[in-house]
Amino acid sequence: MGRKKAERSPVTDLPLETGSQRKAREGHLPSAAGGRLKLYDPESDNVKRFLDLLAERMSRPLAVSMTACVHCGLCIEACHYALARPSDPTMSPVYKADQIRRIFKRHRDWTGRIVPWWVHARTPAGDADLNRLKNIVFGTCSGCRRCTLNCPMGVDTAALIRFTRGLLADLGIVPEGVFNVSRDEWETGNQMAVTERDYLETLGWIKEELEAELGGPVEVPVDRPDGDFMYTINPREVKFDPRSLSQAVKIFHLAGEKWTLPRWGWDQTNFGLFSGDERLGAYIARNLYEAAVRLRAKRIVISECGHGYRSTRWEGYNWASYDQDIPSESVVVTLKRYLEEGRIRVDPSRNPEPVTFHDSCNIARSGDLTEEPRWVLRRVCANFREMHPNRAENYCCTGGGGLLSMAEYKPLRMEVAKIKVDQLKAAGAKLVCTMCHNCVDGLTDIIKHYRLDLKVVQILELVEKAMV
Ligand code: SF4
Ligand code: SF4
Incomplete structure (x- = not known):
């Protein structure tokens, strides 16, 4: 009789561990029954x-x-x-x-x-x-x-x-969420697994809606070379909430901007920042930088996203060992320029509710962009008020570091959110504005959990609403 063939896993088709192999392996692990704990298992x-x-x-x-x-x-x-x-x-x-x-x-x-x-x-x-x-x-x-x-x-x-x-x-x-988002980003080039078809369909839909609203042709250019800037976005703007992309398109259109979105390399978010995987960080950042070079864009504009801003403007160059001289900026800086140059006109009385500003950690503390959003908000809102502490000392929305993708830690996240809740309540506003899609979700979670009488808005939304 020949030797018994090793049983194989139906999933991996690899030989299954035998009982003695398992015992040998477990012998090195701390035993719940009080077995001797080895400090370092060289076989592990x-x-x-x-x-x-x-x-x-x-x-x-x-x-x-x-x-x-x-x-x-x-x-x-x-x-x-x-x-x-x-x-x-x-x-x-x-x-x-x-x-x-x-x-x-x-x-x-x-x-x-x-x-x-x-x-x-x-x-x-x-x-x-x-x-x-x-x-x-x-x-x-x-x-x-x-x-x-x-x-x-x-x-x-x-x-x-x-x-x-x-x-x-x-x-x-x-955590499972980190694994899933990282896999999606490797496979599709964006962290929400948006297909190229869905991306282009959403852009087409935004174009139709805006043309109906404005009563004339509106361009949503994709891969148009030699523009003044290449616009890069958070996949959430395609998958869950196209309003902010639509607001940006409308403002660019009315400002007479020559701009484009890239067909590939449009995701400015980068899960490598959260997972610590610098190879993933390099892959995503390089996609975006190469798109800007390919399209001969004069600059890269980053939509309202905190970790996208930090990854694209600061960290990505190091992860990707990428050197280029195309400058980048937040879309809020672009909006400020439009207002300064009179390319768009606004009436702050169109935003009468008290509004406060939440600084995203990755933009204020890690990106040193604190005054431009306030400059814009003071021009488009009639009743702007600070929350305290603010700027580089602001408290996290609680959803940073990729925590929104890790459901298992949400109870603790909601518990420690009471620090942010006290800060929000003390500001006495009806709207909390942030220039970060991640913070929108983080703040919305805690507003729901603590039943606060507050609504989260973004700067593009307030600017679009104030436009005359
Ligand atoms: S314990 Fe003191 S020295 Fe150490 S990280 Fe904290 S502040 Fe810095
Ligand atoms: S959550 Fe706490 S430990 Fe982590 S970076 Fe912020 S202050 Fe430091």
Whole structure:
């Protein structure tokens, strides 16, 4: 009789693990029955790969953030998670960063090699520890960078969190939503898996609606070369809410703009910023930059999106190692220029309700664009008021860092949103305006959850409404 053929998985068609193989593997994992816990299982592919990647991807700025923390605790006051749960130390930025810091110290820093107990150096014991790390870096941080700006030692906690996310993403140890959105972006070039057909159909529909409204031909140009700018958008504007794209088209039309959308490379959002996967970041950014070169656009205009603005205008060039001299700007800067040049005229009395402005973390704190939106809002709204704190000190909408795609962390997100809710209530407005599609969804979630008497609007919408 020959040897029994190994059973194969009906899904992967790979041989299934035998009982003794499973026992051998499980023997290295922490046992719920009190078995001896090995600190580092050299056979664990994931831990080994994690440590290899940690070494490969370490950079000087990251190493500084790994070592410079003096545990003063000042960043705790900056984080909406820690403020909302003052008695839970695991919500503090310093605790979150310490989870990767202690692994770095054990393997890359002399202190952790010589006196590991002194610096709390540790190694993940296996997949369970990596999974726990996943829940900390994806589930308890929105990557808002408020702690980073408030650290006297210059420790970039948000960068450490994103770095750890990237290591885990390489192993596939990510929340399901992060996996799905990343896959969609790789497969279709945009994070909402919008097909080219749907994209072009939506543009055609917007054109028809505007022509009916304005009573004449309206162009929605695609791949038209030599324009003044190439407009890039968030896929949400095609898939869920084409109003903001329609408002932009109408304003460009009335301003007499020579512009275009690209057929490919139109998604200015970039999930690589959230997942920490810089190869994905590079792929999406390169698509967009190459489209601008192909169309000989004089500039790239980025629609109202926070992480898209940060990725496209700042980070994408580094991820893609891409050098070019085509400038980029937010559409809000374009609107300001139209108003300054008198290309559009507005009447602020058309927006009479009290309106406040929510600064997107990725635009204000990480993009340094704070005054232009206020300049525009003061011209198109009759009753603009600040919320406090604002600009680079504003609190996150709670939906940053890709958290909107991670349903499993929503209960905690809603709980810590009370910091933002207090801020919104104190502003006493009826409308909260933001120049970020992600913040629209983040704020809408908390407005619903806390039953606030508020509506979220965007700048394009208010400008379009004020136009005469
Ligand atoms: S990250 Fe900065 S603010 Fe926070 S504990 Fe460390 S040194 Fe202090
Ligand atoms: S980046 Fe924002 S959410 Fe994350 S730890 Fe820092 S303050 Fe908290």
